[in-house]
Amino acid sequence: MSRYDHARALELSSRAFADSLSEREQDWLNQHLESCSDCKAQHEQLHAAIIALKTVSISAGNDLVQGTQRRIRALCLQTAARQRRMRPIWISSAFASVWMACTTPYVWQSFDVTGHWLHIPDLLWQMAFLVTWFTPALTGAAVAVWLRPQLTGTASGQMARASA
Known part of the structure; x- marks a missing residue:
C-alpha cells in the first residue's frame, strides 16, 4: 500500500465520524481497515x-x-448607531452622483461658453470645471472619512476582547 492510501484512509476515517462519506468511500475505508492494522x-x-x-x-x-x-x-x-449616522451620507452621495451625471453636459457647456467669452485659456476653464464637478463628491468623501468609525483605541480593543 502507498502513503496515499494511508493518508486517504485517515482522511476518510475522520470524515466517517461526521457521517459525510458516500457509500463507495465507506466501502473502500472498510476494506482498507481490514487489511491495514496501523490504519485500523x-x-x-x-x-x-x-x-x-x-x-x-x-x-x-x-x-x-x-x-x-x-x-x-x-x-x-x-453598529446600529453607526449605520444611522452613515445613512444620510450614503443618501447624499447617491444624490451627488446622480446630480453630477445629469448636469455634466450643461455645466461643461456653460464653462466652455464663459471661458471663450472671457478669453480664458482652455486649460484654465477646464480645470475650473473639474474642480466644480468634483466638489460634491469630495465634500461627501470628506464627511464620510470624518464620521467613519475609528479603528484605534477602544473600538479595536473591544473587538479584540470580543473575539478572544
Whole structure:
C-alpha cells in the first residue's frame, strides 16, 4: 500500500465520524481497515477520542454569559448607531452622483461658453470645471472619512476582547 492510501484512509476515517462519506468511500475505508492494522488502530483511537470528547460537559459561568451578552449588546448598539449616522451620507452621495451625471453636459457647456467669452485659456476653464464637478463628491468623501468609525483605541480593543 502507498502513503496515499494511508493518508486517504485517515482522511476518510475522520470524515466517517461526521457521517459525510458516500457509500463507495465507506466501502473502500472498510476494506482498507481490514487489511491495514496501523490504519485500523488509528481509526479506533480516533473513535475513542471522539467518544471521550462527547462525554465532556463544558459549561460557562453565569458571569461569563452575562458579560458576553452585555458586550454583544453594546457592539450591536454601536453598529446600529453607526449605520444611522452613515445613512444620510450614503443618501447624499447617491444624490451627488446622480446630480453630477445629469448636469455634466450643461455645466461643461456653460464653462466652455464663459471661458471663450472671457478669453480664458482652455486649460484654465477646464480645470475650473473639474474642480466644480468634483466638489460634491469630495465634500461627501470628506464627511464620510470624518464620521467613519475609528479603528484605534477602544473600538479595536473591544473587538479584540470580543473575539478572544
